[in-house]
Structures are given as structure tokens and as C-alpha cells.
Amino acid sequence: MKVTRNIFMWVSLLALWSCENVLDLKPLDKLDSETLFSDPEGVKLYLANLYYQTPIEDFTYFFNGFNINTGDPNNSGIAPAIQTDEAIGSEFAGLSPWGSGDFAWWDQGYKLIRDVNLLIEAVPTLNISDNEKKVLLGEGSFIRSFAYFALAKRYGGVPLITSPQEYGGDVEALKVPRSTEKETWDFILQEADVAIENLPESFAGGERRATKWAAYALKSRAALHAASLAKFWDKSPLSGTAVDQKLVGLDASEADRYYLACIEASEAIMDSKRFNLYQSSPASPQEAAENYRRLFEDPNKALEEVIFIKGYALPGTGTGHNYDIWYNPNQTSNGWPHPGRMNPTLELVDSYESYSNPGESSPIVTTLDGMVGDDNGFDRNKSYKRFSVENPYQLFEDKDARLWGTVILPGTTWKDKRIIIQGGYVLPDGSAKIETKESVTHNGMTYHTYGAPDWTQYSGFDTHAGNMTRTGFGFKKFLQLDDNVTPSWNQSTTDWIAFRYAEILLNHAEAVLESNYTADDARSKAEKSLNSIRRRAAHTVDIPLTLDNVLRERKIELAFENKRYWDLVRRREYHLLFNNATKHALVPLLDLRVEPAQYIFVRREVSRGTPLTFPPQYYYKPIPGIGSNGLVQNPQY
Amino acid sequence: MKYLKFGLMALTMVASGILSSCELDNYDGPDATLQGSFIDGETQELVQQDIIRGTMVKIIEHGYDPVAPQYIRAQPEGTYVDKMLFPNTYTIQPERGNFVQVEPQEIVIKGETTLDFVVTPYIRVKEASIAKVGDKILATFKLQQNVPNNVGRIGLYVHPEPIVGEPIRTIASEMAINAVVDPEQTFTLEIDVPSNSSRLEAGKQYFFRIGALIDVPEAKFNYAPSVRLGI
Numbered sequence: 001m002k003v004t005r006n007i008f009m010w011v012s013l014l015a016l017w018s019c020e021n022v023l024d025l026k027p028l029d030k031l032d033s034e035t036l037f038s039d040p041e042g043v044k045l046y047l048a049n050l051y052y053q054t055p056i057e058d059f060t061y062f063f064n065g066f067n068i069n070t071g072d073p074n075n076s077g078i079a080p081a082i083q084t085d086e087a088i089g090s091e092f093a094g095l096s097p098w099g100s101g102d103f104a105w106w107d108q109g110y111k112l113i114r115d116v117n118l119l120i121e122a123v124p125t126l127n128i129s130d131n132e133k134k135v136l137l138g139e140g141s142f143i144r145s146f147a148y149f150a151l152a153k154r155y156g157g158v159p160l161i162t163s164p165q166e167y168g169g170d171v172e173a174l175k176v177p178r179s180t181e182k183e184t185w186d187f188i189l190q191e192a193d194v195a196i197e198n199l200p201e202s203f204a205g206g207e208r209r210a211t212k213w214a215a216y217a218l219k220s221r222a223a224l225h226a227a228s229l230a231k232f233w234d235k236s237p238l239s240g241t242a243v244d245q246k247l248v249g250l251d252a253s254e255a256d257r258y259y260l261a262c263i264e265a266s267e268a269i270m271d272s273k274r275f276n277l278y279q280s281s282p283a284s285p286q287e288a289a290e291n292y293r294r295l296f297e298d299p300n301k302a303l304e305e306v307i308f309i310k311g312y313a314l315p316g317t318g319t320g321h322n323y324d325i326w327y328n329p330n331q332t333s334n335g336w337p338h339p340g341r342m343n344p345t346l347e348l349v350d351s352y353e354s355y356s357n358p359g360e361s362s363p364i365v366t367t368l369d370g371m372v373g374d375d376n377g378f379d380r381n382k383s384y385k386r387f388s389v390e391n392p393y394q395l396f397e398d399k400d401a402r403l404w405g406t407v408i409l410p411g412t413t414w415k416d417k418r419i420i421i422q423g424g425y426v427l428p429d430g431s432a433k434i435e436t437k438e439s440v441t442h443n444g445m446t447y448h449t450y451g452a453p454d455w456t457q458y459s460g461f462d463t464h465a466g467n468m469t470r471t472g473f474g475f476k477k478f479l480q481l482d483d484n485v486t487p488s489w490n491q492s493t494t495d496w497i498a499f500r501y502a503e504i505l506l507n508h509a510e511a512v513l514e515s516n517y518t519a520d521d522a523r524s525k526a527e528k529s530l531n532s533i534r535r536r537a538a539h540t541v542d543i544p545l546t547l548d549n550v551l552r553e554r555k556i557e558l559a560f561e562n563k564r565y566w567d568l569v570r571r572r573e574y575h576l577l578f579n580n581a582t583k584h585a586l587v588p589l590l591d592l593r594v595e596p597a598q599y600i601f602v603r604r605e606v607s608r609g610t611p612l613t614f615p616p617q618y619y620y621k622p623i624p625g626i627g628s629n630g631l632v633q634n635p636q637y
Numbered sequence: 638m639k640y641l642k643f644g645l646m647a648l649t650m651v652a653s654g655i656l657s658s659c660e661l662d663n664y665d666g667p668d669a670t671l672q673g674s675f676i677d678g679e680t681q682e683l684v685q686q687d688i689i690r691g692t693m694v695k696i697i698e699h700g701y702d703p704v705a706p707q708y709i710r711a712q713p714e715g716t717y718v719d720k721m722l723f724p725n726t727y728t729i730q731p732e733r734g735n736f737v738q739v740e741p742q743e744i745v746i747k748g749e750t751t752l753d754f755v756v757t758p759y760i761r762v763k764e765a766s767i768a769k770v771g772d773k774i775l776a777t778f779k780l781q782q783n784v785p786n787n788v789g790r791i792g793l794y795v796h797p798e799p800i801v802g803e804p805i806r807t808i809a810s811e812m813a814i815n816a817v818v819d820p821e822q823t824f825t826l827e828i829d830v831p832s833n834s835s836r837l838e839a840g841k842q843y844f845f846r847i848g849a850l851i852d853v854p855e856a857k858f859n860y861a862p863s864v865r866l867g868i
Contacts, residue, residue, distance in 0.1 A: 237854040239733070376835040580806060605835065613804065615690060616855075630703075 037122045043136065046119060050143050051209075053112040055105055055150035056310050057562040058496035059321035059478070063102045069490045070317045076466075077326030077341035080565040085347045087475075087560070088583045090340050091466035093610045103565075106624050109151045110161070116144045117164040138198030142210035142218065145191035149222045152188060153566060154621045156248035156634065157181040175630050180246040182254060185226040189261055192219035196265075201274075213274065214308040217499035219265035220507045226250065227258035228570035231514060235572035236616045240635035247632055248620050259515035263522060266508035269307070270525065275501040277536045278302035285355065285401040288538035292405035296478045299497045307499040312492065320490035328485050329408055329459035329474040330467040332415045336487035340459060342560075343471040344407045346584040346603060352400040352556055358534075359543040361552060362399060364586060366601040375584055377604040380430040384591070384600035392588055392599040401537045402556055408474030410460070410588050410599075415481060421460030421472055422451035423587035426600070432589060435461050435607055442592050451590070461587070463608075470606050472586040477560050502536075503563070505529035506554045513547050526550075533557055569619060578614040582606065671696070671744075672718035673752040675711065675736065677761070683715030684736060684758050685860035687802040692734030692857055696727040696746075708732075713800050713863070722746050735759055735857040737784065757783050758859050759851035763820075765861035767793070767845045769868060774828045778847050778861065781820045788814045789852040793826035793845060795837065799865070801844040803858050807836050815852070830868050842867050 026032075036042040052067070060069040063078045080103065081087045120140040123133050144162075151158045159176035160183065167174065179187070195215035203209055230250035242248045269275060278295050279302075282288035299306045312321055325336045333339035346364070350372075354362035363372045368383040387394050392411040396403065408414050410421035424434035425447055433440075439448045450458045455467075462468045478494055509526035511517070527545035530553055534543070537557075543549050555564065568574040587602045622637035623629075675684040675692070686692050694709040694717050709719045711734075729752065730741035736756035744752055765778040776793045790813045794806035803809065810826045826847070830837055837843065846863040850856065 234854075239855055374832065376833070580804070580809070613690075626703075 033118060033122060037119075037126055040126075040128055040132075043119075043126065043128075046115075047136070047139060047209075050112065050115055050119065050140075051310075053108065053115065054143050054146050055109070055112075056146075056496065056498050058310050058498070059312065059323050059492065059494065061562060065103070065105065066108070067318075069319075069321050072489055073322060074338075077322070077338075079342065079560075080562045081342065081560050084564040084568060085345060085577060085581075085583070086564050087342050087344050087348070088471060088606055088609065090343055090468060090470055093583075093612060103154065104621055104624070105150055105154060109147055112147045113144060113161060114164055116140050116147065117162060120144070121163060134198045135200060138195045138200075138212075138215070139210050141191045142195035142199065142215050145188050145195060145215075145218060145222070148184065148188045148191065149218070149225075152181070152184045153225060153569070155623055156242070156620050157184045157246070159631070160184065160187050178245075178247045178631050181229075181248050181250055182246065185222070185229075185250070185258070188222050189219060189226075189258075192216075192222065192265075196268075208309055208311055210308070213269055213272070214499055216265045216268045217307050217504055220262050220269070220504055221499075223258045223262035223265060224507045224511055225566065225570045227255045227262060227511065227514065228572075230255035230258060232570070232572040236575055236619060238616060238619070238635040242620075242632050242634050245632060248634060256515045259511040259517065262507055262511040263515075263517055266504045266511070267522075267525075269501070269504050270508065270529075275307065275504075276304045277501060277532060278305040280532060280536050282401070282536065282538050285404070285538040288401035288536065289404035292402050292537065293476065293481070296497070297480060297494065299495050299500075305501045306497050307501065307504075308497075310496045310498050312495055315486070315491040315493055317490050321492045321494070322490060323478050323494065324480055324485050324492045325487065325489070327475045328479060329414060329419050329421075329469070330455070331417050331419060331457065331459045332485060333467065334485040334487050336485055337465065338467065339485075340467040340469055340474070342475040343469045343606075344473040344475060344559075345471050345606075346473075346586045348555075348559065349396075349399075349403060349407065349473060349586065351552060352403040353534075353539070353552075354398040354400070355539065356398055358539055358541040359549065364395065364601070364603070366395070366586070366603055372603065375604045378426070378432045378434060378587075378589065378602045380426070380432070384602075386591060386594065386598040386600055388598060389590070389596070392601075395601060400539075400556065402559075406475075406477040406559055408459075408476045410472060414474070414476060415484070419474055420451035420458040421469060421474065421588060422449070422458065422599075423461040423472065423585075423589055423602075424449045425590040425592055425597075428592050430593060434587065434589065434602075435463075437462060440592075443595065447590060447592065447597065470585060470608070471583070472588060472601075475560075497561075502533055502557055503561075505533060506550065506557065509545065509550045510547075510554070513545065513550060572619070574614040574619070575616050578612050580611040580613055582609050582611055667721045667723045669722045669724040669746045670718065670720045670749045671709065671722055671746050671752065672716065672749070673754065674716045675731070675734075676715075676753050676755050678755045678757055680761070684756060685715055685862060686711035686713055686735065687804055687857060687860075688713050688800045690804040690857070691802070692736075693732050694729065695732045696722075696729045698723070699726040699728070713802065724748070731756075733855045733857065735851075735859045759784055759786075759853065759856060760788060760849045760859040762847050762849060762859060762861040764823075765847050767847065767864045767866065769866055772830050774830065774845060774866065774868065776826045776845065776847050778824055779820060779822065780818045780824065780849055782818060782851065784851060784853065785817065787816055787852040788818050789850045790814055791824055791826065791847070791849045792858075793828060793847055795828060795843050795845055797841070797843055799844050799863055801846045801863050802860065803848050803850070807843075808833050837868060839868060 055066055060067050062068045062075045064075050076092055082089045123136045157178045157180045160179045161176055165174055192215055196212055199212040199215055201212050230252055279291035282291055295302045299309055327342045328339045330340045350363040351361045393409040396409050408419050426432045433449050439446055450462050452458045455464045460469050509530055512522045512526045531542040583606045585606045588599050590597050591600045617636035620634040623631050626633050677684050692711045695706045697706050709717050711717050724747040726745050728741050729744050736758045761781040763779045763781055767776045790811055792809050792811040794801050795808045796806050810828045844863045844865050847861045848858040850858050
């Protein structure tokens with residue numbers, strides 16, 4: 001009893017003594033904002049994290065979100081391109097394409113916005129020069145504009161929160177209702193203006209921080225997006241409470257105002273004469289193809305065109321990316337088990353112009369009768385064009401250099417290997433063996449359906465491990481040519497071009513045409529831009545400024561830069577393009593009916609594809625957490 | 638002794654847990670049924686529908702705030718049914734359909750409840766005929782429109798399943814109209830079997846359906862009943 005009583009006494013003494021401050025202890029592993037912001041190096045550290053969180057749709061952006069480069073980021077390499085008409089996955093059509101969860105960004109958006117608000121609020125109190133304060137405010141506004149742009153693209157009008165919220169015990173006070181879509185886009189452009197006003201043209205040390213030009217570029221892109229939503233709403237109108245309250249939907253009368261904002265922001269960049277197209281006058285299409293490929297292989301060599309780079313300096317989890325392992329053709333995978341995931345479609349390849357027929361898309365003609373409408377597959381009674389086994393790619397020789405710089409064509413060389421893409425062969429009796437692993441001996445030679453005996457020696461059509469292209473095209477844009485692939489996660493360190501001059505020119509041209517803008521010579525500027533982009537791709541014949549020409553140019557020039565997805569959304573073309581849509585392939589077959597054997601090509605649907613439909617409600621994503629945040633949900637969710 | 642004491646304590650704790658939760662909050666499951674038809678006010682026939690991306694019947698349960706609307710989809714032949722609803726009073730209104738919008742109404746759903754909607758379809762497909770003529774499937778029909786908007790487009794849709802429609806089709810043969818139609822005009826749509834050889838297998842049975850879409854925001858297709866043919 002005595003022991004118990006003593007214990008009780010000591011315990012209560014201790015408790016009473018330390019009772020007071022136990023909940024007020026400061027954590028030893030965190031800094032409070034005062035300490036962090038009081039040191040300029042602390043501010044830079046914080047800012048670096050804000051840039052990390054900025055929703056730049058780059059090499060680590062996939063259907064499951066941003067910054068997918070930690071641990072084992074196994075998402076089959078399903079990038080936005082695979083959910084558009086640019087490409088199909090070697091195994092998946094896009095999982096649950098455009099599932100409402102795809103490309104979502106809500107919680108992370110508001111986390112970034114809060115972090116930026118904290119910085120913007122702290123800047124006036126910092127012990128730094130006025131000029132430095134100006135730059136920080138500019139960067140904060142740039143990041144905030146970027147963040148709200150990412151939210152508005154996905155959700156329409158969203159709650160506009162411009163200062164960090166404090167929790168005073170009342171949850172209801174924290175709930176901010178959605179602003180209208182118009183208010184949201186106006187805020188995005190306004191913030192971009194603040195950034196433009198405060199940011200320097202460059203940083204002395206060459207640091208990759210937002211500049212005035214990056215802010216103009218952001219404004220050009222965002223304004224074009226808003227203008228398109230206003231102009232094309234009626235192509236797929238929606239109804240419901242969110243529409244009635246104007247939380248989604250921009251009135252057509254707003255379009256020209258936003259187009260003008262795009263034009264002015266673009267012209268600020270164009271008139272500064274600071275930027276130019278990289279290697280704008282190539283001597284030949286071959287040179288142009290190589291220049292185009294190099295631009296993306298190392299943007300640091302093309303600083304005349306590049307406006308804003310997001311760098312990947314170190315390989316490793318959280319700092320590298322995975323484009324080289326996901327997308328190299330099977331033959332150059334160097335032991336990595338999941339290559340070959342990005343398969344450019346025949347639809348995309350058809351879009352590129354031919355040098356001898358400028359101003360139009362040039363679909364690949366595989367038969368002597370010149371027709372391209374039949375996608376039913378091999379027909380023994382058709383007269384196919386034939387190509388030597390040494391250069392089957394002769395079929396594409398007249399096509400735009402950017403095709404050659406973006407796509408690996410069958411039989412071309414990549415990383416010193418001849419890339420063999422073959423779907424099968426046609427036996428001397430006229431029957432075909434397609435997409436089945438077989439071999440045959442004919443006239444003393446052995447032929448294999450996929451072009452070589454072992455799966456490590458070819459890169460097309462075999463379903464082996466999902467490593468082969470099923471469209472007949474490989475992918476090379478952004479990939480490193482010289483080094484062997486490092487067969488491990490997160491090893492790529494290619495830098496991403498967030499904004500480049502060619503996009504600004506294309507934004508400008510589209511805005512000028514869509515708004516019938518004729519002031520200060522804009523149309524002739526736009527026509528010059530259109531043709532300078534083509535001249536960089538070795539075209540020698542100029543084409544007129546028409547909407548078709550500008551949109552085709554945009555599709556080709558910006559292919560795989562994560563633009564197509566949003567272009568289809570903002571112009572309300574997604575639901576028209578994707579209504580039970582199938583994607584198509586170009587299948588090379590070795591024709592053994594002739595001696596020596598020659599290649600023929602067959603246009604047909606991609607095997608194991610799924611018809612895809614984009615329902616109109618997917619133009620806006622569902623807002624998560626409606627039960628607790630009390631917001632009005634988007635239509636039909 | 639120690640163990641007995643411990644055992645008794647444990648038993649008391651467990652028993653008090655079980656006994657205190659004796660009153661189970663067992664509500665009945667959703668066992669009420671709501672069913673009905675879409676009836677053409679003039680012809681008294683059922684109004685054909687799409688089973689996906691078609692007319693939806695929106696019901697909003699009373700007594701909750703906020704409340705998420707529930708949707709019941711239409712069946713291709715023009716009926717709808719949901720057998721797992723909680724009995725309550727609801728506000729009901731078909732939405733985004735292929736007929737002129739009807740007003741919302743209140744309904745008490747309990748046991749087996751039936752509610753038909755008498756509607757005016759945007760378009761009636763009349764004198765529909767689908768037949769195999771040589772190598773082609775030929776569809777002829779007339780259209781009677783009941784609203785002044787343009788007819789947007791018409792189509793002949795094929796699929797191995799009877800739920801064929803514009804959203805569910807292997808092949809579509811469509812024509813843009815973008816005009817008000819004359820009820821006496823005969824439309825013809827055809828599907829050539831040999832040029833679709835990779836998708837239509839000769840000798841198999843397929844379902845064919847004629848559809849027309851009015852140019853009204855979020856409107857759905859109006860149809861004639863699907864027809865099964867061997868090709």
C-alpha cells in the first residue's frame with residue numbers, strides 16, 4: 001500500500017509539473033514560416049518546392065497524375081497522347097479512357113495554392129531588397145496563375161482563394177463556393193498580368209525560374225483555351241445546376257476578348273525578337289528531321305526557341321523520369337522488360353504533309369489504285385506497292401521531316417540497330433500469316449512472320465510482353481539516341497520544354513483566324529509564322545493562312561507534347577472524334593509471292609483495340625469531396 | 638484466484654459490449670419498385686430508347702439535404718424499371734431524352750409503383766423497312782418531326798446485339814441532314830457488306846436499327862425497332 005501511494009504521489013507530481021506546456025512543444029524537425037522566410041536561402045528552398053508542385057504536364061505526367069517518378073511508377077506509360085488520336089498503348093487503349101479520375105488534380109491544386117498564398121503573404125515582410133520582393137511576387141503570381149489554369153481546364157469555375165485560410169474553430173467559414181467559369185479565367189489572366197509586370201526577362205545566373213516571357217507564354221496559352229471554350233460551347237452544350245449558376249460555361253460573346261488577350265500576349269513575345277525557331281533554315285529534309293529530333297533530345301541546345309524548361313538533373317526516384325524505358329522500341333530496351341508502350345497511330349502519320357503536295361494531309365497510299373478508304377486488312381486480289389527489304393521506309397520518303405523526327409519508321413536505324421517492324425508474310429500461294437508466330441522456308445531461305453527468329457530481334461506486332469508496336473510505328477521524340485537505355489526506373493534526365501516559341505506562333509495564328517482579327521498586320525504576321533514553322537521542317541512552298549492549315553500544323557508540330565488532349569477539349573472536338581472510334585495501324589508484310597521477297601503495307605484497324613467514346617460530361621471532371629466541401633457538382637456526375 | 642478475477646473482468650467487459658449493442662439499427666433494404674413506359678401521346682406506341690447514353694429518369698428523394706439525384710436508365714423498347722429503391726416520396730422527371738421535356742412531378746414509391754410518361758417524341762420514324770438486297774442492307778423510312786428544330790442526322794446502325802443503337806454499333810451508315818424534313822420524303826441508307834468484311838461476318842445474324850437525331854441541345858436519338866437479319 002505504501003508503495004502504491006508513493007507511486008501515485010510521484011506520478012501526480014510529475015503530471016502536474018509538466019502538464020502545462022506538453023501541447024505547446026515545438027517540433028524539432030520542422031521550421032515555422034517566419035524562420036524559413038527570414039533567410040533568403042530558405043525562400044529559395046520553398047520556391048523550389050512550389051515549382052516542383054506546379055502542374056507542368058511533362059515527362060512525369062500520366063493518366064494517374066503529376067510527378068509519377070517515385071519508387072516503381074508502373075502505369076504502363078499511359079500518357080495523354082495515348083488517350084487521343086496521336087497514339088495507342090501497346091497493351092491498353094488507355095485503361096478506362098478519360099475515366100473521371102484520369103488527369104485529376106484537385107487536392108494537390110489547393111495544396112499548391114495555399115503554399116503560394118503563404119509565400120505571397122510573406123513577401124512584403126521579408127528583409128530583402130524591393131527588387132527581390134518584386135521578383136518573388138512575380139513568381140508567386142506565375143505559379144498561382146498556372147495552378148488555377150490547371151484547375152479551370154479540368155473543373156471549370158472553382159473557388160478562388162487568394163490568401164491562406166486560418167482555422168478558427170468554425171469549419172463552415174472555410175468553405176468557399178465556386179466562382180463562375182468566367183471569373184476564374186479572368187483571375188488566371190489577371191494573375192498572369194501581375195507576373196508579367198513583376199518578372200525579369202531573365203535571371204543572371206541562368207536559373208530556371210519564371211521570366212516575363214514565360215508569363216506571357218502562359219497567358220497566351222490560357223487565353224486561347226478560354227476563348228475556345230466560349231466559342232465552341234454550343235458544339236456540346238451541357239445543362240444542370242452548375243450550368244444555371246454559370247459555374248461551367250462561357251458565353252460566346254466572351255470569345256473575342258480572350259482571343260485578343262492571346263494575340264497580345266503572343267505578339268509581346270514575337271515583337272521582342274528575343275526568340276526564334278531553332279535551326280529555322282535546314283538544307284534538306286534529312287537535316288530538318290535531325291534538327292527537330294535534337295530540339296527535344298536536349299532543349300538546352302535550343303535556347304533561342306525554348307522559353308521555359310523544367311529540368312530533370314539527376315537520375316533516381318523523384319528526380320528522373322521514364323520516357324526512355326517506356327518508349328524505346330523492343331530491340332533497344334537493353335534488358336528493360338516493358339518497352340515499346342507508345343504506338344503512334346496511322347491517323348497521325350497520315351496527317352503529315354508531303355513535300356510534293358504541300359497544304360494538305362498526305363495519307364499513306366499502299367496500293368497502286370491510290371485509294372485509302374479500305375481498312376479491312378490484307379486482300380490477296382489487291383495490287384500493293386512493293387518496297388525492297390533494305391528500305392521499306394521508302395514509302396515515307398516524301399513525308400514531312402517531323403514525321404521522321406518523331407516516329408521510328410519500319411526498317412530505319414535507331415541506336416545503331418535496324419528496327420524491324422513486320423506483321424507477317426504473304427505465302428507464295430497468296431494466303432497471309434499475320435500476327436502469329438510462324439516461319440517458312442521458301443527457295444532455300446527461312447522467313448519469320450515478325451522479321452527475325454527471336455523476340456529480342458524485332459519490335460513489332462508480336463504480343464510478347466506488350467513490348468511491340470501494334471500500329472507499325474515506333475516512337476523516338478524526346479528519347480536519347482546515343483546512350484544505351486539504363487534498364488531501371490526513373491533514370492531519364494532529358495529536360496522538358498514547358499513553353500516554346502513554335503507554340504506561341506501557333507496560338508497566335510489560331511486566335512487571329514478564330515476572331516477574324518485584322519488589326520496591325522496580324523494576318524500577315526500569322527501567315528509568316530505558319531510558313532516559318534514549315535520551313536524549319538524543310539518545306540519550300542508556302543501555304544495560305546487558313547484554319548485547316550493552322551490546325552494541321554499545330555497537330556504535327558506539337559505532337560506528343562501533351563497539347564492534343566486539351567486542344568480536343570477546348571475546341572469541343574473530342575466527342576466528335578471519339579464516338580465508337582477505333583485506331584488504325586499500318587502493317588508491313590513480307591510478300592513471298594515475288595522473288596526476291598519485298599515488303600507491302602496494309603492499312604487496317606489496330607488489333608485488340610476497343611471502340612472508344614468520349615461522353616460530353618467528360619469535358620468537365622467531377623469535383624471530389626462534395627459531401628464535405630458543399631460545392632455544386634459538375635453536370636451529370 | 639488471479640486468473641478467475643481476470644476471467645470475470647474479461648467476461649464482464651465482453652458481455653457489456655454485446656448486451657449494450659443489442660438494439661441493431663436494422664432498416665429495411667431498398668425493396669420498392671418503380672417501373673413504367675414512355676408512351677407516344679399520339680400513336681400510343683412505346684417510344685424506342687438507347688440503353689446507354691439515352692434518356693435517363695431522374696428521381697430525387699425527399700427528406701434529405703443535400704441529396705444526390707438517382708438515375709434510372711431506359712430500356713431499348715421504351716420502358717424503365719428499378720427494383721431497388723427505398724420507399725419514399727420522390728420528385729421525378731425524365732432528363733435529356735428523345736422527347737419534348739415533361740414537367741417534374743411528385744410520386745410516392747412504395748411496393749410496386751408504376752408511372753408512365755405520355756410524351757411527344759422529337760421525331761417519329763415511319764414506314765421503316767430494312768432488307769438485304771444483294772450485297773447491301775438497305776433501309777428506307779420517312780420522318781415525322783414534332784418540333785420546329787432541324788433534324789441533325791440520320792443513321793442505320795448494326796450490331797450483333799439487340800441493344801443496337803447509335804451508341805452501340807459495329808458499323809454506322811450516317812447522313813447529315815441539318816434541315817427541317819418533309820414528312821413525305823423517303824430516306825435511304827445502306828450498308829455494303831463486302832467493304833466492311835473485317836467487321837461483318839457473312840452468314841451471321843446482326844441487328845439493324847434506324848435512328849434520327851433532332852438538333853436540340855443534349856437530345857437523344859429517336860428510333861424504329863431493331864430488326865434482325867442474316868447477312
